[in-house]
Amino acid sequence: MTKVSPMLAEALGLPKAPAEPKAAAAKTPPAAKPAAAAKPDAKTKVEAKPAAKPAAKPAVATTVKKPVKKPVVDKKAKQPKVKMERDSFTMPKEEYAQITIIKARLQTLGQPAKKSELLRAGVMLLAAMSDNTLKATLAKVPAIKTGRPKKK
Numbered sequence: 001m002t003k004v005s006p007m008l009a010e011a012l013g014l015p016k017a018p019a020e021p022k023a024a025a026a027k028t029p030p031a032a033k034p035a036a037a038a039k040p041d042a043k044t045k046v047e048a049k050p051a052a053k054p055a056a057k058p059a060v061a062t063t064v065k066k067p068v069k070k071p072v073v074d075k076k077a078k079q080p081k082v083k084m085e086r087d088s089f090t091m092p093k094e095e096y097a098q099i100t101i102i103k104a105r106l107q108t109l110g111q112p113a114k115k116s117e118l119l120r121a122g123v124m125l126l127a128a129m130s131d132n133t134l135k136a137t138l139a140k141v142p143a144i145k146t147g148r149p150k151k152k
Helices: 006-012 023-027 093-108 115-128 131-140
Strands: none
Touching: 093 115
């Protein structure tokens, strides 16, 4: 058996080794089991079994691996995944063309944007308005017939 230093044994949580190893007990193999007293039948063969199985090799730790700690992630800092909603709407061609014009303006300013971003920005502005301002702004928007246009 390989000696393990007391410090390493303590780090691995192994039991402490006795002060004086028993050399005589380690060298002698365990006694073999006595043969069965019954007579073997003529049909069965009696095979010689090994006296004892070799003892399993003791585990020797050469290096101590420290568990890898994962970085602690603050659950409050991690934002939950936002669910998206798809929708369709109808608007006059002149107002729809304004989206293209606004996108071109933002491109020249170095802040490219998508149509959905422009619509979301508009919703943010409407949400930030006071009740009177929101009512006055929506009064300026003409009502249109909803639904898909008929195919010609």
